[in-house]
Amino acid sequence: MAEIPYRFVTDSRVEELIAHHADLEAGQETDNVVTIAGRLMLRRVQGKLAFATLDDGSGRIQLFAPSKTTPEFDKFCDLNLGDWVGVTGVVMTTRRGELSVRVDSWVLLAEARRPFPDKWHGITDVDTRYRQRYVDLWVTPEARQTFLMRSRMMSLTRSFMEHRGFIEVETPIFHPIPGGANAQPFTTHHNALDLDLYLRVAPELYLKRLTVAGFDKVFEIGRVFRNEGLSTRHNPEFTMLELYQAYADYDDIMNLVEELVEHLALELTGSTVLMVGDRELDVARPWRRATMIELIEESIGVTLSLEMSIDELRAVAVEHGVPFKDSFGSGKLILEIYEKTTESALWGPVYVTEYPAEVSPLAREHRNKPGMTERFEAILAGRELCNAFSELVDPDQQRSRFEDQAAQNAGGDAEAMMVDEDYLRALEYGLPPTGGLGIGMDRLAMLLTGATSIRDVVLFPTLRPER
């Protein structure tokens, strides 16, 4: 029985070995002795000479094992695909010119007791790929690439924010009152406090409390939870970037978002032109900015306004097959008409600006247009990427918006907000003019990697349990 060591120290990564020996000619042996470790992906035993392919996560390199010099040659030949091994030996090339590490000593680091998937076809069954991601990531190079890109995206985003003077904070995930978005929350319970709690649907209200506290540029990157349906664009837990910048308005935030996305595209793909499915999306600045009213007009040729009577708006809805409830006010009707007739046709990048206050309970009223707010969403590749606004800073107006929401909640709308008295108290201490933003980082990762399903950018997507 082989002894599995507790520790194994490598001195090289395959990626580096390949880069440093690019011009080594066939049949050469260097005096460079290296130690590497990884997983056995292929094996070609030829009697008294064996070849194997080792993958250490950074790349693949051939192992060259002649019976004369390889310790325990027979056992080496008995290794299974998927086994982890550590190898020390000289860097060399074979007669055919394949860069290799000669196996001067080796040790088994882990045994693969289960057979690995077909070495050529890998796994195609998406169910298995999502459920057994630990296998998928080894055998599906595109999956590995996607998650490496996602990791770099998060890291680049953090440094982008920090270079602009933002500080990263962490706010509660357990909320006694869910808030910051219209979404159904998950519920849980704390035993010692005998307290019902909600998993947050957004960090928004806590972050603005921090702006009140004098942190003038804050951001948080964290998981939020929404108890709603699953789709190629929705996972019940997903990662949100939210930021709040004091003294800024929604125009400043639009500038920031397009700078961030352009920067990430260039760093990660080298181009501002992204491929989404078989369609291109150019995220180069500046992005188009158009109001919701303008976009609806382009789409259906009708200029809506909050001054129109509710009957006029309902008539437009009926004419275009947009369902509505009697409880909908003018603002909600306009939003519904936009979503059903216009939004799905947008490709972007485009900023959709000026949302009705009725459907924007945390956004500040437009400086020139009563009943509208200084809010925008960005549409990229036909998907909503972010939601942002000049923040509502007036505690009295906020209370009245909360009360409208609470009435809808009481009326059966499980996604409507509740009154958050502590948040109102915070506003009473003074929230300066502030621009705020929320970006779905999973959707951003989809854009940058070209993924068509959110499950392809979430390591362990929510699934029903097996059996």
Add this chain to the structure above:
RNA sequence: GCGCCUCUAGCUCAAUUGGCAGAGCAUCGGACUCUUAAUCCGCAGGUUCCGGGUUCAAGUCCCGGGGGGCGUACCA
């Protein structure tokens, strides 16, 4: 939630009209000192997602259930 599609060996896939469940890879045994998805010979590997039904006979047809995908609804 609704509609359509799908589920066969560890993996990738076959199986004619309803007629003995098969192949490649992996695993196991054997041969081979420059291979590249190595090759060659051999063994083994199955609750055909589950449960009913029709039939002389069901992987195949019918009904019910389950997993998954896509669409739709919901979801800023």
